[in-house]
Amino acid sequence: MIDKKKRTVFKVGAITANFIADSIAAHSRKTNIGAHDIFLGQVRSDLIEDKFVMAIEYSAYQEMAEQKFYEIREAAFAKYNLVCLHIYHSLGIVKVGEICLFVFVSSTHRKDAFDACQEIVEQVKLQVPIWGKEIFEDESSVWKENK
């Protein structure tokens, strides 16, 4: 039942709640799954030098990023006992309150899903060549820095 096909990770624009629901529903056929851990990154309305962030515009070095996502998947399947793993990241404009990152980890027992999900999110932020530009109300912008 292990599902580790290579697939495109990037979605243009926000990741919708309906897309997430469809992903969850698609896993009901995998009856060896006992636990899902889902991480969602949501664009925050940070205040930076008196201006509120209204959106983030994501760009990426796509060929290298897809390769990195693939390596992160392979490492997670090698290290944890997982049934499924899906990663989606936005490209282009994602508005405040919308979802830009969706990591979906499924396992038989909960510990694998929890540990893998947390590690994958850290690796995505650390290793994948993606850049966010925070856009303010007045259309000025600043490049996002990850902490």
Add this chain to the structure above:
Amino acid sequence: MIDKKKRTVFKVGAITANFIADSIAAHSRKTNIGAHDIFLGQVRSDLIEDKFVMAIEYSAYQEMAEQKFYEIREAAFAKYNLVCLHIYHSLGIVKVGEICLFVFVSSTHRKDAFDACQEIVEQVKLQVPIWGKEIFEDESSVWKENK
């Protein structure tokens, strides 16, 4: 923006993907959220003494369980920097592949959501008076044991 109203945790039957999607969408207005961690418990088709589990029937000491859920919520808000926290658990029959537990934790930064979600799931299993009866194809059953 802290949302810690007392509310009913129990849902009769499975927790649907649409219900989860609506919960996610409802959080787009909370623009200080940067991270959601969602745990979903799914009923597994375990093989027990040559028979496959087809469903779990959940029962609870509801008044005490609601009190325990409330205490778990309060402890999580006291310990972690959370924006929102929602817990839902099924009562009655939940079939294999369906969702029986939905823990939804939202925070400004990801570490709080991850740490709180994992702790809450453990506390729910440990502290809340809920019992699952695993039902087989032939309608025989066995009481579930948590590990």
Add this chain to the structure above:
Amino acid sequence: MKINIIVFGQLYDMTKVAQFTINEVDNTEQLTQKIMERFPLLSEFKFSMAVNKKIVHGNTILNNEDIVALLPAFSGG
């Protein structure tokens, strides 16, 4: 002095009643003894006791109209 007992999970499979009352007991030790006399099958099970929704450890004083729940190991989630 009347104590209300409620029964959950596999314990109910033994008692076949979801609730019953026990009279003239002062504490949980005496209560346990009377429960076992009435439902000998329960002695085969490990369970905890909640008095008015709070788990109690060790022998605990009971008051009239207390609600005592017999709780087998939890298996939610």
Add this chain to the structure above:
Amino acid sequence: MKINIIVFGQLYDMTKVAQFTINEVDNTEQLTQKIMERFPLLSEFKFSMAVNKKIVHGNTILNNEDIVALLPAFSGG
């Protein structure tokens, strides 16, 4: 000997071109020097380099038609 350079994130704000070529360099140190001559503003930024999609550390030999990416600190997620 022709090296293809691609530029991402805030570095692009400095170069105003997404890609360009540099000729007659044998390694990433020589390449960096030539890039800085052409785009002096880049010297103000910390960035890493990927040669054919692999991050390189230290001076690295280059081959004809290699693709070198200039990568500012990642900020995905």
